[in-house]
Amino acid sequence: MIRTPIFTVFLLLPLLSTVAQVEEYILQPGDVISIQVVEHPEFSGQHKIRPDGRINYPVIGEVEVASLTPAQLVKIMQGKLASYVNNPVVSISIESYYANKIYIIGAVRNTGQFEIYEPVDLIKAIAISGGLLNDKVRMVKIIRADGTTVDVITKDIYSGGGKDKYMLYPGDTLYVPDSLKIPWGLLNTVLTALSTTVTIVIGINTLSKM
Numbered sequence: 001m002i003r004t005p006i007f008t009v010f011l012l013l014p015l016l017s018t019v020a021q022v023e024e025y026i027l028q029p030g031d032v033i034s035i036q037v038v039e040h041p042e043f044s045g046q047h048k049i050r051p052d053g054r055i056n057y058p059v060i061g062e063v064e065v066a067s068l069t070p071a072q073l074v075k076i077m078q079g080k081l082a083s084y085v086n087n088p089v090v091s092i093s094i095e096s097y098y099a100n101k102i103y104i105i106g107a108v109r110n111t112g113q114f115e116i117y118e119p120v121d122l123i124k125a126i127a128i129s130g131g132l133l134n135d136k137v138r139m140v141k142i143i144r145a146d147g148t149t150v151d152v153i154t155k156d157i158y159s160g161g162g163k164d165k166y167m168l169y170p171g172d173t174l175y176v177p178d179s180l181k182i183p184w185g186l187l188n189t190v191l192t193a194l195s196t197t198v199t200i201v202i203g204i205n206t207l208s209k210m
Helices: 013-019 070-081 122-128 184-209
Strands: 032-037 045-048 054-057 061-064 090-096 101-106 112-115 139-143 149-153 173-176
Touching: 032 070, 045 054, 061 070, 070 090, 101 122, 122 173
Parallel strands: 101 173
Antiparallel strands: 032 045, 032 090, 054 061, 101 112, 139 149, 139 173
16 A cells, blocks of 8 residues: 655645645546545545546535645645534545556666656656766656656756655656757758758859859
């Protein structure tokens, strides 16, 4: 069983500035989550997110949870429970992920898919792929399971706050470009443009001499 840190919104106001800088996992169909309401076991329990992105919650009924972060869902559940519980304190943990693989491609020693049992930071991800082929790479790209992308400057990965700021979650892809490779596509475009320009200039010179 995979457990991640519990997400709760209670006495955390001094930490909001820090938490806001850390990307959170986006819930997706197939994930199993645990919703706990302090002193109210009737509202507490595990729920598997259905393919339509919803769960069926006691009393409240259908709740859309996919595409939310656990912290966002905590706030939503607190709002929905306010009619039944006085000042509800809600916590959410991810019991298991639908996917348990990340993908690492590009300029690393070992590309492919790798099983993980909890979110991993970029340092660990690079380590399990065998390391970078080019230590001069300045930027890597995270492609989230939902298709969004995050560009990360490599020096930030090893900085104090960067280690925990950029996490890879199940279904994510890490792309490491090889800055030493010649960008043939761009080079071909430039050469084509130069060739066209030279042809035009030669044509003009020829006509001017006639």
